Amino acid sequence: MPSQISQLLAESVADCVPEEPTNSSVAPSLTYSEDSEDQDELAHPIPLPKRRRASTRLIAQSVADIQRITGESTQQIVNRCCGGGCCFKLGKRTEGLEYEEVPQPDNDAFRSLGLKFFEIPTTLTGIPDMPEQTAFFQPVKSSAKNITSPPSPTDSGVEIDADTSLEQQAKKLQLEDLDTTIQPPSFVQPHPPYNVFPAKLHNTRELTRDGAEKRTFHFDLDVTDYPEESGMDFKVGGAIGVSAPNDAEAVEEILDLLMVPRFLRDKPVLLRTTKGRWPTVWGDDQARELVTTRRDLLTWCCDIQSYPPTKPLLRILAEYAQDENERKLLMFLCAAEGQGVFCDFRTGPHISLSQILNAFPSAKPPMDVLLSSLQQLMPRFYSLSNDPHESYEMRDGKQHRLIEIAVTVHETSDWKTGTRKGVGSGFFQRQSLKFLDQVAAGKTPQLYIPMFKGLMANPLAKQFVSDGPMLLIGAGVGIAPFRGFVQRRLKNANCANKVWVLQGIRDSLVDELYSGEWGVHEDEVKRVIQSRKGESRYVQDEVVHQADLVWYIINSVDGRVFVCGSSKGMGEGVEEALIKVAMDKGNLEHDEARRYWDLKKDAGQYIAETW
Known part of the structure; x- marks a missing residue:
């Protein structure tokens, strides 16, 4: 073992403290992202370049160049763009088509959508058909004699089996005794x-x-x-x-916007579906009949704010829009001619269902028709x-x-x-x-x-072991699961059972999670790296600075390196820092170092849980 590693091992047995840096702070990682849990701003201002004449040198020659310039990875750009070139067609006329100016809804919700409507063709093409309705409301029959439709099974809760008697079916066709407020x-x-x-x-x-x-x-x-x-x-x-559940006030607003009478909102209703797994979560793809309420379906089964608008949803709103101008605008968004505006619409900030219903106030589709096109609440x-x-x-x-x-x-x-x-x-x-x-x-x-x-199959829980040295690297709320790791480890601490924590935060005075709650040896096992105070470094900088410790742990028997937190900024930065450590300590090329960590991941020694 190299002398540096031997010295580090001796020091780790003595006090379990990550080695203090002996050189100056490294520069912030170039994978900085403002959306990261622990990244906010560059630690050192970049001086303005001197004025010079324009250059003909290509500024984007690789994937890394594109990400540096746009702030997005190529995958993010692909996800944001449909690839049809519609972004270049915004506001441009097509020869041979007649256009008209359509008055736009005069309300704050519509203006907040930021839709760039220009003149709209009088004739639209490529309008999709109305989406298939797969959910239907029916009144709950008061007795078994009134049961006329063939029953179909459900995953749980209310079940209606063909082999049961009419009396049993009638008993099941009522709201279950369950407090759906909790x-x-x-x-x-x-x-x-x-x-x-x-x-x-x-x-x-x-x-x-x-x-x-x-x-x-x-x-x-x-x-x-x-x-x-x-x-x-x-x-x-x-x-x-x-x-x-969805926020009760948001659910109530949608019921108001759909003009569902108040006396019906909590009244039992028979929901019949023709296919799919909704409103279950991991149910089979099959038809169902079950008794519920309209409020419970909106509260527990439909995601009303996490997804961008879809053409099926807009098509339903267009079908039931009573205002002719609103109908034209919605149809335009669904049509081939409105693809550019639609792409702008769906790739912007996520738009809630109530926002769309407020923006097009004359659209009042039946609730069961609307439920057929909403996303599952997971x-x-x-x-x-x-x-x-x-x-x-x-x-x-x-x-x-x-x-x-x-x-x-x-x-x-x-x-x-x-x-x-x-x-x-x-x-x-x-x-x-x-x-x-x-x-x-x-x-x-x-x-x-x-x-x-x-x-x-949570990888953090799966790969936790009671033996071997362990390095825990996290930022923001990603540090939370490591608290349980440390609590368990400190109960049996011995020379072969060491644990170190590198916690990335912005400012220890306001957002250091669980300070003082890691056990009696907290100051010996945990190091806090602040991006806005002190040396203004990021957690990936400390990973490089603790290269000896990282290399010792990952090459020890049952040694483990855990990473948890945001994939943007922190996760990507730590991954590159670990590659840099392997290149330095293992004398490897970049691709070899990446392969090294891939092998450690396959062996369960390098575990990254990022989002």
Whole structure:
């Protein structure tokens, strides 16, 4: 073993502290992205270039050049562009066509869409047919004698089997006895037998402070009564699934915009589908009949804000638009002649369903027709931030088992309120603020998180082992699962069982997560790298600076390097930093170094969980 490695090993046994840099800080990584969890701005200002005459040298000769200039990878550009060249046709006339100016809706929602309508051809081509309606509402019959349609099975919840008696069918054709204000209907279950469980919110707090660009909340969930499931338990580094509902106010607004009478919104209705898995989550592709309510379907089964608009949705709105001008504009967006405007429309910021309905106020499609074209509301997954085998609390004379998670609130622009929260993170923030308000008012909160044990093969949990040195690299909320790793490791710390943490943040005063909560040896195992304070470095810079430590760990028996956080900026930067370490310490070329880490990933020694 080289002398540097031997010296490092001796020092690591002594105090488990990553070696202090002996050279000056490295420059910020060129993979900087403003969307990253821990990247914000270049650490050192770049001096303005001297004036010189124009050059004929090509500025884009490779994929890397394109990304440097546009700020996007080639894949991102491909995803954003349909490839039809429609971007170059905006505002241009086609010979032989007659055009007309169509008055546009005069409302803030329409103006917020930023649609660049010029003159519209009087004759449109390539308009798609109305999408197939696959969901139908029918009144719930009051007795078995009125059952006329052939029944079809469902995945769970209300089942109607051909072999059951009419009395049994009549009993099943009624709303299930379930509080859907705290958990979804049973037919929304992820996959048998993993039913959604309303875990009581035991405690919550905000981890970030005033001034942080992104708010992060901590949650303690009581899973004492979680149903027993064979072969499944909460794991260190594992994840839970959360069936987060849409915001109740947003659902109410859509019901208002669709002019659904208030007395029908919570009234039982028979939903009949002809194909697909909706409104289940991981159900089979088959026809279904089940009893539910219109509010529950919009709350738990339809994503009303996370996806760009689609032509089937716009075609439905055009079909039911009562205003002729609105109908022309919607038809234009669906037509071949409006492809350029449509591409601009769908590749911009995500537009909520309520925004589109407000923009075209005369479009009032029947709700079951609209449901046939909306995207499925899918569960969100969150990593555990504690060791779930050691988290218990005595309360009311009973031992309660707790799991802990951290959630960073995702925000995007909104035409009405300025910003809106993500479906999952927004739900968590609302629950946290309600809990804190009720505690401040002297009340005992009764709030719940609809969750289930994660079904994903979480690589962090899968590759966690109790032996061998381990380096944990994370930024933002990506650091949360590593807290459980450290809690478990520090209980059996020995010379062959070391753990180090490199945590990238913006400013330790406002957004350092779980400061002081990593165990009694926190100052010996964790190093915080700030991008806005002190030396203004990024976590990938520290990876290069700790090359000896990285190389020692990855070449040790059962040594592991874990990376968790945003793929933009941090994830890409750490990957390049690890390649640089392999090139330096292993005397490898760039491609050889990349292959080296690929082999370590295949062997389960290099684990990256990024998004």
